[in-house]
Amino acid sequence: MxxxxxxxxxxxxxxxxxxxxxxxxxxxxxxxxxxxxxxxxxxxxxxxVDKFDLLDKCIETYVELLLNHCANSADTILNASAFQSVFEYLEKNFTIYKLLLSNEGFGFFRSRLYTIIAQTVTEVVGIKSENSAFSNDVTTHFLTSGFLGVLEWWINNSMPCNIQEITEQLMFLLEPYTKHVRV
CATH class of the missing domain: 1.10.10.60 (Homeodomain-like)
Structure with missing residues:
Protein backbone atom coordinates (compact mmCIF):
# COMPACT_ATOMS: atom_id res chain seq x y z
CA MET A 1 0.00 0.00 0.00
CA VAL A 49 -17.80 4.50 3.72
CA ASP A 50 -19.02 6.26 6.88
CA LYS A 51 -18.22 6.55 10.57
CA PHE A 52 -19.55 3.02 11.19
CA ASP A 53 -17.08 1.65 8.64
CA LEU A 54 -14.33 3.68 10.29
CA LEU A 55 -15.30 2.26 13.69
CA ASP A 56 -15.24 -1.30 12.28
CA LYS A 57 -11.79 -0.75 10.75
CA CYS A 58 -10.55 0.81 13.97
CA ILE A 59 -11.74 -2.17 16.00
CA GLU A 60 -10.22 -4.63 13.53
CA THR A 61 -6.92 -2.74 13.62
CA TYR A 62 -6.66 -2.81 17.40
CA VAL A 63 -7.74 -6.44 17.66
CA GLU A 64 -5.06 -7.29 15.07
CA LEU A 65 -2.41 -5.27 16.91
CA LEU A 66 -3.19 -7.14 20.14
CA LEU A 67 -3.13 -10.47 18.30
CA ASN A 68 0.15 -9.66 16.57
CA HIS A 69 1.70 -8.71 19.87
CA CYS A 70 0.58 -12.01 21.38
CA ALA A 71 1.79 -13.96 18.34
CA ASN A 72 5.16 -12.21 18.43
CA SER A 73 5.73 -12.77 22.11
CA ALA A 74 8.17 -15.53 22.93
CA ASP A 75 5.53 -17.72 24.54
CA THR A 76 3.02 -19.65 22.52
CA ILE A 77 1.37 -21.30 25.49
CA LEU A 78 -0.96 -19.72 28.00
CA ASN A 79 1.31 -19.38 31.00
CA ALA A 80 2.42 -16.62 33.36
CA SER A 81 4.77 -15.18 30.74
CA ALA A 82 2.04 -15.04 28.11
CA PHE A 83 -0.43 -13.38 30.49
CA GLN A 84 2.21 -10.90 31.56
CA SER A 85 2.96 -10.06 27.94
CA VAL A 86 -0.72 -9.37 27.19
CA PHE A 87 -1.14 -7.13 30.23
CA GLU A 88 2.10 -5.26 29.47
CA TYR A 89 0.82 -4.54 25.97
CA LEU A 90 -2.54 -3.39 27.31
CA GLU A 91 -0.81 -1.17 29.85
CA LYS A 92 1.28 0.49 27.12
CA ASN A 93 -1.86 1.01 24.99
CA PHE A 94 -4.22 1.64 27.89
CA THR A 95 -6.11 4.62 26.47
CA ILE A 96 -7.32 3.02 23.26
CA TYR A 97 -8.26 -0.32 24.82
CA LYS A 98 -10.09 1.43 27.67
CA LEU A 99 -12.03 3.40 25.08
CA LEU A 100 -12.88 0.29 23.04
CA LEU A 101 -13.79 -1.86 26.05
CA SER A 102 -15.68 0.68 28.14
CA ASN A 103 -18.07 2.10 25.54
CA GLU A 104 -21.28 0.10 25.30
CA GLY A 105 -21.58 0.97 21.62
CA PHE A 106 -18.48 -1.06 20.83
CA GLY A 107 -19.89 -4.51 21.61
CA PHE A 108 -18.32 -5.68 18.37
CA PHE A 109 -14.85 -5.15 19.86
CA ARG A 110 -15.69 -7.28 22.90
CA SER A 111 -17.35 -9.92 20.73
CA ARG A 112 -14.37 -10.11 18.38
CA LEU A 113 -11.96 -10.30 21.31
CA TYR A 114 -14.07 -13.05 22.90
CA THR A 115 -13.98 -15.11 19.70
CA ILE A 116 -10.22 -14.74 19.38
CA ILE A 117 -9.57 -15.61 23.02
CA ALA A 118 -11.86 -18.66 22.73
CA GLN A 119 -9.96 -19.82 19.63
CA THR A 120 -6.68 -19.29 21.42
CA VAL A 121 -7.85 -21.22 24.48
CA THR A 122 -9.00 -24.09 22.27
CA GLU A 123 -5.93 -24.12 20.00
CA VAL A 124 -3.08 -23.20 22.33
CA VAL A 125 -4.18 -25.02 25.44
CA GLY A 126 -5.53 -27.86 23.33
CA ILE A 127 -8.10 -28.76 25.97
CA LYS A 128 -7.79 -32.52 26.13
CA SER A 129 -9.63 -33.65 29.20
CA GLU A 130 -8.55 -36.74 31.13
CA ASN A 131 -12.01 -36.83 32.66
CA SER A 132 -14.95 -37.18 30.26
CA ALA A 133 -17.07 -35.19 32.73
CA PHE A 134 -15.36 -32.04 31.43
CA SER A 135 -16.86 -30.60 28.27
CA ASN A 136 -14.39 -28.93 25.96
CA ASP A 137 -16.97 -26.28 25.01
CA VAL A 138 -17.88 -25.52 28.62
CA THR A 139 -14.21 -25.35 29.59
CA THR A 140 -13.34 -23.10 26.66
CA HIS A 141 -16.16 -20.65 27.37
CA PHE A 142 -15.58 -20.69 31.12
CA LEU A 143 -11.90 -19.80 30.70
CA THR A 144 -12.61 -17.27 27.93
CA SER A 145 -15.34 -15.49 29.89
CA GLY A 146 -13.20 -15.44 33.00
CA PHE A 147 -10.13 -14.07 31.27
CA LEU A 148 -12.07 -11.45 29.31
CA GLY A 149 -13.94 -10.43 32.46
CA VAL A 150 -10.68 -9.94 34.35
CA LEU A 151 -9.16 -8.06 31.42
CA GLU A 152 -12.20 -5.71 31.21
CA TRP A 153 -12.22 -5.19 34.97
CA TRP A 154 -8.51 -4.37 34.95
CA ILE A 155 -8.82 -1.88 32.07
CA ASN A 156 -12.12 -0.28 33.13
CA ASN A 157 -10.87 0.23 36.68
CA SER A 158 -7.64 1.87 35.50
CA MET A 159 -5.34 -1.05 36.32
CA PRO A 160 -6.09 -1.38 40.07
CA CYS A 161 -3.28 -3.90 40.54
CA ASN A 162 0.08 -4.27 38.84
CA ILE A 163 0.86 -6.73 36.06
CA GLN A 164 2.70 -9.16 38.32
CA GLU A 165 -0.21 -9.30 40.78
CA ILE A 166 -2.84 -9.92 38.13
CA THR A 167 -0.67 -12.54 36.42
CA GLU A 168 -0.05 -14.39 39.71
CA GLN A 169 -3.74 -14.34 40.55
CA LEU A 170 -4.74 -15.67 37.13
CA MET A 171 -2.19 -18.46 37.38
CA PHE A 172 -3.46 -19.32 40.87
CA LEU A 173 -7.04 -19.48 39.56
CA LEU A 174 -5.98 -21.70 36.65
CA GLU A 175 -4.01 -24.11 38.84
CA PRO A 176 -6.98 -26.38 39.72
CA TYR A 177 -7.96 -26.46 36.06
CA THR A 178 -4.52 -27.54 34.90
CA LYS A 179 -4.63 -30.52 37.27
CA HIS A 180 -7.57 -31.96 35.27
CA VAL A 181 -6.54 -31.02 31.80
CA ARG A 182 -3.35 -31.94 29.95
CA VAL A 183 -1.75 -28.84 28.51
Whole structure:
Protein backbone atom coordinates (compact mmCIF):
# COMPACT_ATOMS: atom_id res chain seq x y z
CA MET A 1 0.00 0.00 0.00
CA UNK A 2 1.21 3.50 -0.86
CA UNK A 3 2.76 5.31 2.13
CA UNK A 4 0.59 8.38 1.58
CA UNK A 5 -2.54 6.24 1.78
CA UNK A 6 -1.28 4.60 4.97
CA UNK A 7 -0.46 7.99 6.52
CA UNK A 8 -3.85 9.42 5.59
CA UNK A 9 -5.72 6.40 6.99
CA UNK A 10 -3.67 6.56 10.18
CA UNK A 11 -4.37 10.29 10.50
CA UNK A 12 -8.10 9.72 10.04
CA UNK A 13 -8.14 6.84 12.52
CA UNK A 14 -6.12 8.72 15.16
CA UNK A 15 -8.36 11.75 14.77
CA UNK A 16 -11.44 9.55 15.04
CA UNK A 17 -10.12 7.92 18.23
CA UNK A 18 -9.39 11.31 19.80
CA UNK A 19 -12.87 12.52 18.93
CA UNK A 20 -14.42 9.31 20.31
CA UNK A 21 -12.69 9.93 23.62
CA UNK A 22 -13.88 13.55 23.69
CA UNK A 23 -17.42 13.32 22.32
CA UNK A 24 -18.54 9.72 22.13
CA UNK A 25 -19.44 7.87 18.95
CA UNK A 26 -22.94 9.29 18.47
CA UNK A 27 -21.72 12.90 18.41
CA UNK A 28 -18.75 12.39 16.09
CA UNK A 29 -19.37 13.36 12.48
CA UNK A 30 -17.33 12.96 9.32
CA UNK A 31 -17.11 16.76 9.23
CA UNK A 32 -15.57 16.73 12.72
CA UNK A 33 -12.99 14.18 11.62
CA UNK A 34 -12.11 16.05 8.43
CA UNK A 35 -11.90 19.39 10.20
CA UNK A 36 -9.73 18.09 13.05
CA UNK A 37 -7.46 16.17 10.66
CA UNK A 38 -7.24 19.21 8.39
CA UNK A 39 -8.32 17.24 5.33
CA UNK A 40 -11.23 17.36 2.93
CA UNK A 41 -14.43 15.47 3.82
CA UNK A 42 -14.13 13.66 0.51
CA UNK A 43 -10.76 12.29 1.61
CA UNK A 44 -12.40 10.62 4.58
CA UNK A 45 -15.05 9.12 2.29
CA UNK A 46 -12.35 7.99 -0.10
CA UNK A 47 -11.01 5.70 2.63
CA UNK A 48 -14.13 4.87 4.68
CA VAL A 49 -17.80 4.50 3.72
CA ASP A 50 -19.02 6.26 6.88
CA LYS A 51 -18.22 6.55 10.57
CA PHE A 52 -19.55 3.02 11.19
CA ASP A 53 -17.08 1.65 8.64
CA LEU A 54 -14.33 3.68 10.29
CA LEU A 55 -15.30 2.26 13.69
CA ASP A 56 -15.24 -1.30 12.28
CA LYS A 57 -11.79 -0.75 10.75
CA CYS A 58 -10.55 0.81 13.97
CA ILE A 59 -11.74 -2.17 16.00
CA GLU A 60 -10.22 -4.63 13.53
CA THR A 61 -6.92 -2.74 13.62
CA TYR A 62 -6.66 -2.81 17.40
CA VAL A 63 -7.74 -6.44 17.66
CA GLU A 64 -5.06 -7.29 15.07
CA LEU A 65 -2.41 -5.27 16.91
CA LEU A 66 -3.19 -7.14 20.14
CA LEU A 67 -3.13 -10.47 18.30
CA ASN A 68 0.15 -9.66 16.57
CA HIS A 69 1.70 -8.71 19.87
CA CYS A 70 0.58 -12.01 21.38
CA ALA A 71 1.79 -13.96 18.34
CA ASN A 72 5.16 -12.21 18.43
CA SER A 73 5.73 -12.77 22.11
CA ALA A 74 8.17 -15.53 22.93
CA ASP A 75 5.53 -17.72 24.54
CA THR A 76 3.02 -19.65 22.52
CA ILE A 77 1.37 -21.30 25.49
CA LEU A 78 -0.96 -19.72 28.00
CA ASN A 79 1.31 -19.38 31.00
CA ALA A 80 2.42 -16.62 33.36
CA SER A 81 4.77 -15.18 30.74
CA ALA A 82 2.04 -15.04 28.11
CA PHE A 83 -0.43 -13.38 30.49
CA GLN A 84 2.21 -10.90 31.56
CA SER A 85 2.96 -10.06 27.94
CA VAL A 86 -0.72 -9.37 27.19
CA PHE A 87 -1.14 -7.13 30.23
CA GLU A 88 2.10 -5.26 29.47
CA TYR A 89 0.82 -4.54 25.97
CA LEU A 90 -2.54 -3.39 27.31
CA GLU A 91 -0.81 -1.17 29.85
CA LYS A 92 1.28 0.49 27.12
CA ASN A 93 -1.86 1.01 24.99
CA PHE A 94 -4.22 1.64 27.89
CA THR A 95 -6.11 4.62 26.47
CA ILE A 96 -7.32 3.02 23.26
CA TYR A 97 -8.26 -0.32 24.82
CA LYS A 98 -10.09 1.43 27.67
CA LEU A 99 -12.03 3.40 25.08
CA LEU A 100 -12.88 0.29 23.04
CA LEU A 101 -13.79 -1.86 26.05
CA SER A 102 -15.68 0.68 28.14
CA ASN A 103 -18.07 2.10 25.54
CA GLU A 104 -21.28 0.10 25.30
CA GLY A 105 -21.58 0.97 21.62
CA PHE A 106 -18.48 -1.06 20.83
CA GLY A 107 -19.89 -4.51 21.61
CA PHE A 108 -18.32 -5.68 18.37
CA PHE A 109 -14.85 -5.15 19.86
CA ARG A 110 -15.69 -7.28 22.90
CA SER A 111 -17.35 -9.92 20.73
CA ARG A 112 -14.37 -10.11 18.38
CA LEU A 113 -11.96 -10.30 21.31
CA TYR A 114 -14.07 -13.05 22.90
CA THR A 115 -13.98 -15.11 19.70
CA ILE A 116 -10.22 -14.74 19.38
CA ILE A 117 -9.57 -15.61 23.02
CA ALA A 118 -11.86 -18.66 22.73
CA GLN A 119 -9.96 -19.82 19.63
CA THR A 120 -6.68 -19.29 21.42
CA VAL A 121 -7.85 -21.22 24.48
CA THR A 122 -9.00 -24.09 22.27
CA GLU A 123 -5.93 -24.12 20.00
CA VAL A 124 -3.08 -23.20 22.33
CA VAL A 125 -4.18 -25.02 25.44
CA GLY A 126 -5.53 -27.86 23.33
CA ILE A 127 -8.10 -28.76 25.97
CA LYS A 128 -7.79 -32.52 26.13
CA SER A 129 -9.63 -33.65 29.20
CA GLU A 130 -8.55 -36.74 31.13
CA ASN A 131 -12.01 -36.83 32.66
CA SER A 132 -14.95 -37.18 30.26
CA ALA A 133 -17.07 -35.19 32.73
CA PHE A 134 -15.36 -32.04 31.43
CA SER A 135 -16.86 -30.60 28.27
CA ASN A 136 -14.39 -28.93 25.96
CA ASP A 137 -16.97 -26.28 25.01
CA VAL A 138 -17.88 -25.52 28.62
CA THR A 139 -14.21 -25.35 29.59
CA THR A 140 -13.34 -23.10 26.66
CA HIS A 141 -16.16 -20.65 27.37
CA PHE A 142 -15.58 -20.69 31.12
CA LEU A 143 -11.90 -19.80 30.70
CA THR A 144 -12.61 -17.27 27.93
CA SER A 145 -15.34 -15.49 29.89
CA GLY A 146 -13.20 -15.44 33.00
CA PHE A 147 -10.13 -14.07 31.27
CA LEU A 148 -12.07 -11.45 29.31
CA GLY A 149 -13.94 -10.43 32.46
CA VAL A 150 -10.68 -9.94 34.35
CA LEU A 151 -9.16 -8.06 31.42
CA GLU A 152 -12.20 -5.71 31.21
CA TRP A 153 -12.22 -5.19 34.97
CA TRP A 154 -8.51 -4.37 34.95
CA ILE A 155 -8.82 -1.88 32.07
CA ASN A 156 -12.12 -0.28 33.13
CA ASN A 157 -10.87 0.23 36.68
CA SER A 158 -7.64 1.87 35.50
CA MET A 159 -5.34 -1.05 36.32
CA PRO A 160 -6.09 -1.38 40.07
CA CYS A 161 -3.28 -3.90 40.54
CA ASN A 162 0.08 -4.27 38.84
CA ILE A 163 0.86 -6.73 36.06
CA GLN A 164 2.70 -9.16 38.32
CA GLU A 165 -0.21 -9.30 40.78
CA ILE A 166 -2.84 -9.92 38.13
CA THR A 167 -0.67 -12.54 36.42
CA GLU A 168 -0.05 -14.39 39.71
CA GLN A 169 -3.74 -14.34 40.55
CA LEU A 170 -4.74 -15.67 37.13
CA MET A 171 -2.19 -18.46 37.38
CA PHE A 172 -3.46 -19.32 40.87
CA LEU A 173 -7.04 -19.48 39.56
CA LEU A 174 -5.98 -21.70 36.65
CA GLU A 175 -4.01 -24.11 38.84
CA PRO A 176 -6.98 -26.38 39.72
CA TYR A 177 -7.96 -26.46 36.06
CA THR A 178 -4.52 -27.54 34.90
CA LYS A 179 -4.63 -30.52 37.27
CA HIS A 180 -7.57 -31.96 35.27
CA VAL A 181 -6.54 -31.02 31.80
CA ARG A 182 -3.35 -31.94 29.95
CA VAL A 183 -1.75 -28.84 28.51
Missing amino acids: DRRIQKTRQLIMNTFINLLAEKGFEKVTINDIAERANINRGTVYLHY
